[in-house]
Amino acid sequence: MAFPAHKPTGRSFDAGDYRYKTFSSQSGKEHRILYGDKRTGMTLQLQYANIADTAADDFITHYDEVKGGFDVFTLPSEFRAGWSGDAAAIDAATGNKWRYESPPQISSVRPGTSSVTVNLIGVL
């Protein structure tokens, strides 16, 4: 099963960074060494408020299928709902795929209705 194709009600994206180290000389001049040419470590939080329990459990099913935070995966286009910019801008950058940064959190709202929060991280 692919990542559930539900439209989120909230989305937060952090673009990550390139891998480099910074060294400061005694004079104060900063030197940086770039270790990779790909941006990584981007994070994505998706919120699905007040969805049916039968939709909420899709995230647990997928979480099991990818062995929790072990396997990587891509996201369906639905996660970008409402985004009118470049599709790639808020997706895992070139060479990256998503994995779970933490287990999906399900909050029960009322009988049959739950809210789900999913935290993902882009890895090379």
Next chain:
Amino acid sequence: MAKVYTGRDGVMQLAGTTLAKVVNFAVSSNLETLETTTLGDGVRSYSPGVTGYSGSATLLYYKDDNNAINTTNLLNKIYKTGTSGVSSTDTVELTFRWVDGTDNNDIKLTAYITSANIGAATGDIVRAEIAFQGTGALATVTV
């Protein structure tokens, strides 16, 4: 026959007994709505959540010919001696009725008295003001 109801048609009952000297009452129903709007939607959408009932009433503090106070069984649900406070058995069965001859339109519920206010003021009649919070489903709705 067509009818516009007025305050004269209102009746408040406690456990099936009409309370005397009720000045006013109000019963509110509220529905919690759960927003289901997703990113990309231009119009908000909602699912129904949980419904609840609450209200308030004002009664004149009145002693009848048998020395019975009309507000006793309401006020003693929240004005209590001892350290136990209010327990789950301290509910009241309230009926709010709008009368048209023999035709009654009722809202009946079980409720906790959540606040009560009674005092005395020079040149004024003593009133007891109560607020209640319904618990569980309505027992009767004929409105």
